[in-house]
Amino acid sequence: MSDKPAAQNSVGATWASLRARWNDLPRPMQWLVGSPVILLLALLPVIDPPYISTTAVDFGATMAQVAMVALIAIGLNVVVGQTGLLDLGYVGFYAVGAYVVALMTSSASPLWSSADHGLFSGPWAWLACVPVAIVITGITGVILGTPTLRVRGDYLAIVTLGFGEIVRLLADNLTGLTNGAAGLNDVLFPELGKSAAHPDGVFSNSNDSGISYGIWWYWLGIVAIIIVLLIVGNLERSRVGRSWIAIREDEDAAEIMGVPTFKYKLWAFVIGAGVGGLSGAIYAGQVQYVDPKAFTVINSMLFLCAVVLGGQGNKFGVIVGAFVVVYLPARVQGIEIGGQSLGDYKYLFFGITLVLLMIFRPEGLFPARARLVTFGRKVYSTARRVPESDAAAQEAH
Template sequence: MTTNRPPSVRAELAEIESRGLGDRLRTWWNALPRVVQWLIGIPAIILIALLPVIKPPLLTTTATDFGVVMATFAMTALIAIGLNVVVGQTGLLDLGYVGFYAVGAYVVALMTSPASPLWNSPDHGIFSGPWAWLACVPLAIVITGITGVILGTPTLRVRGDYLAIVTLGFGEIVRLLADNLTEVTNGAAGLQGVLYPEFGRSDQHPTGVFSNANNSGTFSYGVWWYWLGIALVIIVLVVIGNLERSRVGRSWVAIREDEDAAEIMGVPTFKYKLWAFVIGAGIGGLSGAVYAGQVQYVDPKAFTVINSMLFLCAVVLGGQGNKLGVIVGAFVIVYIPARVQGVEIGGQSLSEFKYLFFGLSLVVLMIFRPQGLFPARARLVTFGRQVYAAVHRVAPPPTTQREEANT
């Protein structure tokens, strides 16, 4: 039967059979009806959310609290999704994304910390009550988005290595300003006592379940921050997914593939690049707000260029342009150092070699899978499922004249 098919059909069959496991799973998932996808996806999300409560023996960490590790993963996943908008979907190399992360964290810290030089009294109004952290989150997103506009307007007219250098300088400028403007940011001493969602107060948890004081038991503060992070990740994924299926997303893909061709075809490239920059900055500010509330302390040491490289590493490892892929990359860069922490070989902790591990992983990945663990599929995103199924549908073999006469 196969030999009677034309060469194009046989080549199509060979291409389908030669796909990797990830591509086959993607094809299987896209072929499912939307209802079946929800029936499978909702239990999967619930299972993922319960991981720090179940604590699987082979997955849980020993030297650090598994709930805190998963909370850090959720926060890093937010960062990776925002950076993926800029790097993966639009093709803009941003090496200073940690600057937006820092702006979001410092907005929350300056508004809510008792050590903030901006306030001369312990009463911060709306920013000192039990809902102060929630009131700061929209403010952090807006201010970080404005920072993205200020940075992107003069710099997005350059490309490639020049844009990378400019963004790298931006990240370092933000860190140096936070370190030297002692009258505004308290300098290297940092800002202590940053507020958090004061939810679930009781005799057992007088400061709430999100407080660092809730550091024991099954439902420690790390578990609650993980659940909050998962909820924010889902909301951001829905927003970014809708943008991908719109004119904005198609413009991003066109700019990523060939900016000059997109400009010739009438795409206002500067406008959509600025949109990507601002949206990515806003998500970075959101993740910074989560970080400030989770650790309840902000200082410049957390916003080095090394952290910016780790965020970029998550996007490259997972697969640029693939939202779920970069989440897997975020899990890898957070979980592996935490998993090997406490493991010593020759008196040396393996967690101190995390940059060596990531460097070797990137080298191996670039050799065997240069597009990442879960590369994005280059296809129409608006009608992706229908177009993908139609393109990969195998045509029936052509009938001969004898068969037509028999029928």
Template sequence: MTHQAPAEKWSVRLLAPGDRLREWWSGLSRVQKWGFGVGGFGLLALTPLFPPPFFDTPGISFGGTMAQFAMVAIIAIGLNVVVGQAGLLDLGYVGFYAVGAYTVALLTSPDSPWNQVGPGGMFDDKWAWLACVPLAMAATALAGLILGIPTLRLRGDYLAIVTLGFGEIIRLLADNLSNVTNGSRGLNKVAYPRVGEGEHLRDGVFSSGNSSGHANYGTWWFWLGLILMVGILLLVGNLERSRAGRAWVAIREDEDAAEVMGVNTFRFKLWAFVIGAAIGGLSGALYAGQVQYVAPPTFNIINSMLFLCAVVLGGQGNKLGVIFGAFIIVYLPNRLLGVHLLGINLGDLKYLFFGLALVVLMIFRPQGLFPVRQQLLTYGKRARDLLRSADDEKAAV
């Protein structure tokens, strides 16, 4: 009779529901997964209009909280491509987030010398933000390419230090290039989608003037972010089932073995870096339009650690798991905002809570709350069906 180690025993007891949920999901057919996915995201889209009492955030608009969640979830999906899929430890992902935000701000803010909105500019005021989104993604993809070519031959801690330096360099450049970025004062009045303009909402539903009711500007930004999130999930899901996805898994598990087997590890790592950077730039563009103000302090190393925390909490390599991790990262501080215990505002202790959560997770669940289930990504269901039919034939004989 074998005995379980204490940590393993508590791991099974505490987190078995997460395992059961993962096993249940893996057993569904593709059509069933689509059905549950559409229904789940549909219910998620309705939460700002009908916030559940136990999920509401009394100290802040629930729609604004969900808009922030959609933005961080997109970041987590992009970072998961780099860290979870390809196994590249990126500690400076906030740099790509900053490049995307500043691309939109520099092209649309009246405080910028590169403003291209209005008479004589490239963009119409109504569609300026939408036109800048692909430019922001292209700029961050280019930044990922420029950073990745000389550095992706490094591994482990060395790569982590280089990416950490990249994130700090971007923030310091934004702070010191005052003639371009307006320095620490930031860039104000950044463009946003001009949709739904009318007598009651002169600047549209996405403007900060739409601040009343459940369908406020935060809710509209959440819906936009949710649509983009679904599109990115479909893209990343197809990549996982492609040759590139299988190469990323091989590189993550053992880069030397993958290279011996003929995988061009540098090229596929560069692909992961560029794709992850572009997704981070998209989230930066969302942030710039939603807040309509971009300044260097937002892009500090602490935020980069929080993005990585979302991936680690949810489960590296599991794109749905990292979305759950992003929700925890955003929701918990907003839920505790204004809640006092012994004279202490619990909302100010978010870093303490996340630090404790990571310590407990590393002890009992080092792969995250929803660890990825490795299987034959392309022909997994067919292989399982063949194995079941073979077992049935043996049983019949």
């Protein structure tokens, strides 16, 4: 009986030592050490390992959806995890980004009277739309955040929930603009890698052989995730990130100490909205069809579930949460019990998982570490060692 706690303490000490060494590495060195892991993850759908690959659905398409939801979770984590603002309508920003790309490139869009849209109808049309979608979604975040960020807690959650539903209902009812429930088809995508085998390019959904279109979208999602992680990581280590943490811990205390809380909350909303718009642009290009049914409250809850499962405030934790939310239902989709696929019970499983998680690990699978507190402890321990060394030197004299 006594050996088991000792072994657990040894494993915990080893893990803590490895984590401390990792945190002590410079940021470029961390990326260099982590690059083989990123490369392995990128090659995962190409390797198609038998015990990990999905059987009922395409594994490459599943991993592309994982990358897209991971990107959404990183943006939502800025709002919920780092700033402590409960946003239940994040799917609204996701919808705005998708509809911007669809309206600017779809052949069914009423914005254009002819098939020639200029810059938005050529092979680079999707890439040209991405910055437009990010900017417009960021402006939407300003429009929503300016009047609503003065409320807190449950009131903010209700307002953002209403925003998500307003966007979906507008997309469903503005038939003259969005084509209503029929949606917008023929959304353009990056026309890269055209050949005799792939006349529409490697990103087209007609590319279902060899390295399928899902794998290419997965790689594009990984590139987008790395770029967003670099931007968000730099913000975390700046005055903006420290202000977000102060607001999350105690907004009143932060305001008393001189932090312009409204300004930095609006920053978080705009940055989160921009990342959501980027995710929506990737979704529109990958599916090549946009309709209101993809932007329901349930999807918004799943995005929040990924953040809570992975660990609020931990960028890499929410990526793991996104993987769990997307991959596990797809993995058990082909397993049937009593004639019913286990994938159909995903909401039941997520509910049970969240209840158990809140009981046994309320901070998520990978809770965020307070780096400033850790640094403070190092300073404190160093300050204690200095007087001890001085006292020893005095005794020696």
